[in-house]
Amino acid sequence: xxxxxxxxxxxxxxxxxxxxxxxxxxxxxxxxxxxxxxxxxxxxxxxxxxxxxxxxxxxxxxxxxxxxxxxxxxxxxxxxxxxxxxxxxxxxxxxxxxxxxxxxxxxxxxxxxxxxxxxxxxxxxxxxxxxxxxxxxxxxxxxxxxxxxxxxxxxxxxxxxxxxxxxxxxxxxxxxxxxxxxxxxxxxxxxxxxxxxxxxxxxxxxxxxxxxxxxxxxxxxxxxxxxxxxxxxxxxxxxxxxxxxxxxxxxxxxxxxxxxxxxxx
Numbered sequence: 001x002x003x004x005x006x007x008x009x010x011x012x013x014x015x016x017x018x019x020x021x022x023x024x025x026x027x028x029x030x031x032x033x034x035x036x037x038x039x040x041x042x043x044x045x046x047x048x049x050x051x052x053x054x055x056x057x058x059x060x061x062x063x064x065x066x067x068x069x070x071x072x073x074x075x076x077x078x079x080x081x082x083x084x085x086x087x088x089x090x091x092x093x094x095x096x097x098x099x100x101x102x103x104x105x106x107x108x109x110x111x112x113x114x115x116x117x118x119x120x121x122x123x124x125x126x127x128x129x130x131x132x133x134x135x136x137x138x139x140x141x142x143x144x145x146x147x148x149x150x151x152x153x154x155x156x157x158x159x160x161x162x163x164x165x166x167x168x169x170x171x172x173x174x175x176x177x178x179x180x181x182x183x184x185x186x187x188x189x190x191x192x193x194x195x196x197x198x199x200x201x202x203x204x205x206x207x208x209x210x211x212x213x214x215x216x217x218x219x220x221x222x223x224x225x226x227x228x229x230x231x232x233x234x235x236x237x238x239x240x241x242x243x244x245x246x247x248x249x250x251x252x253x254x255x256x257x258x259x260x261x262x263x264x265x
Contacts, residue, residue: 006102007125008090008110010133014118015060015086020044023056026112031145032105046109052095054109060086066121072129072156073167073192076121081130084120088113100147107148111140128154128170149200155192158232163187167195168232168239177202181232184244191244194218210240217244 020036023044027034033049046054066081075081090110095102106124114122119133131151139150153171160166166183173179180198184191197218202208210216210226217223224242231239 004125006092006095006106008106009063009123009125009130010088010090010110010113010117010119011063011066011081011084011121011130012058012086012088012118013084013120015058016118017042017044017058018056018088018113018116020046022116023109023112026115027109030108030112030141032108032112034109048092048095048105048109050096050105052105053093055091055093056113057089057091058086059089063087066130070129070154070156070170072131072154074131074135074150074155075129076132080120088117103152104143104145104147107140107143107151108145111137122151123154124152126171126174127151129156147203149203150196153199153203155195155199157192166232167192169195169199172199172202173237175203175206178228178237179231179239181229181239181241182244183241188245190218190222194244216242 023046024034024036034046034054035049037045037047037053039045039055042058042060044056046056048054062084066084066087071078090106090113092102092106092109095105103124110122110124113119114133114137121130122133122136123130136151139148142148153169156168156170158166158168160183163186164183165186166181169180180195182191182195194217198216212226212228214226215223216226222244224244227241227243228238229241231237
């Protein structure tokens with residue numbers, strides 16, 4: 001986990017600071033107590049009841065990197081990203097020294113801001129992609145005070161061929177876990193959901209291992225061989241590859257770059 005001050009970003013369609021009372025109410029319902037402290041009109045300061053402080057700053061300009069970042073199945077449409085007019089930067093200071101709890105806290109306060117603002121997308125500071133605002137808020141609420149791995153570990157998608165696609169995780173390495181690279185036919189509807197389950201499993205069960213050559217899958221009928229192959233992103237460590245709907249083991253590593261992992265070349 002990074003030692004830098006934790007941050008998150010919320011893209012908005014209107015440049016307006018959130019109501020601090022609404023933010024406190026939303027955060028409390030999600031599991032984090034906040035107290036408002038004085039700040040200038042475009043900056044909100046909060047004291048976190050479990051320790052630390054939170055600063056929410058409105059920048060009335062588009063996020064400088066949003067239009068060029070990778071996208072995934074939970075990202076907004078490109079037009080939504082292109083048309084946002086401003087963003088909040090959320091920064092926490094002096095949080096208790098507990099990396100997992102820090103992620104939970106940042107996820108909750110960011111989701112609270114999403115619920116109280118004209119948000120269109122949000123991401124944690126180390127995230128690879130922006131998520132749809134409603135998706136971000138929903139998975140944090142569903143986590144019920146636990147870690148929402150759907151937004152702490154990002155997933156991008158790529159077209160492998162005319163009839164196959166792939167999903168790649170970004171962020172498991174911060175938990176000392178290998179990233180996943182899953183391929184499936186374009187008609188397969190369960191691969192993404194199963195990948196999200198695998199991610200949650202690997203984060204919440206540190207003793208879980210997937211030996212090379214073993215099989216794993218969502219059902220007894222749908223099993224894939226665990227392979228370890230070079231990452232499809234040049235310079236990254238090897239990944240766990242699962243071909244979800246084929247009995248063939250892929251012996252050749254994937255190409256270094258796939259269409260779909262990045263919005264624009």
